[in-house]
Amino acid sequence: MASWPSGELDRIGRLKEIEISSERSNGELRRWTPIWVVRAGDELYVRSGGGAEGGWYRYAVRSPVHIRTAGVEQRVRLELQTDPSVQSEVDRVYRKKYRFSPFRRFLLSAAAQSTTSRLVPEWPE
Structure with missing residues (x-):
């Protein structure tokens, strides 16, 4: 299983948001969308604040995905997490990291929780 280098894991995990984009059938990227990211372990x-019907999420589950932050662009795979203990831990981290945001409730809703996805880096071979 692919894993993040510790430096990137630390840096991305501290960020308030990253940007995500998915590939079109011709390989071009769709528009970049800012999303919240959390590190657990x-x-x-x-998560998609709009649940499974959220704009970026609908495309991201059907095509290759890229994330970018200051200095890093990485192709990733979204791996849906249905284990209640994982979802609970991700809830806990969202509550703590975004505790002062009035939008936090969207990422803690049942619809958003159903889209809990692990970012799995895909490295060139």
């Missing part, structure tokens, strides 16, 4: 997780 040695993994990075994202």
Whole structure:
């Protein structure tokens, strides 16, 4: 299983948001969308505030995905997490990291929780 280098894991996990884009059928990227990211253990997780019908999420589950932050652009795979203990831990981290945001409730909703996805880096071979 692919894993993040510790430096990138630390840096991305501290960020308030990253940008995500998915590939079109011709390989071009769709528009970049800012999303919240959390680190739980040695993994990075994202959710769609709009649930499974959220714009970026609908495309991201059907095509290759890229994330970018200051200085890093990485192709990733979204791996849906349905284990209640993982979802609970991701809830805990979202509550703590975004505790002062009035938008936090969207990422803690049942619809958003159903989209809890681990970011799995895909490295060139």
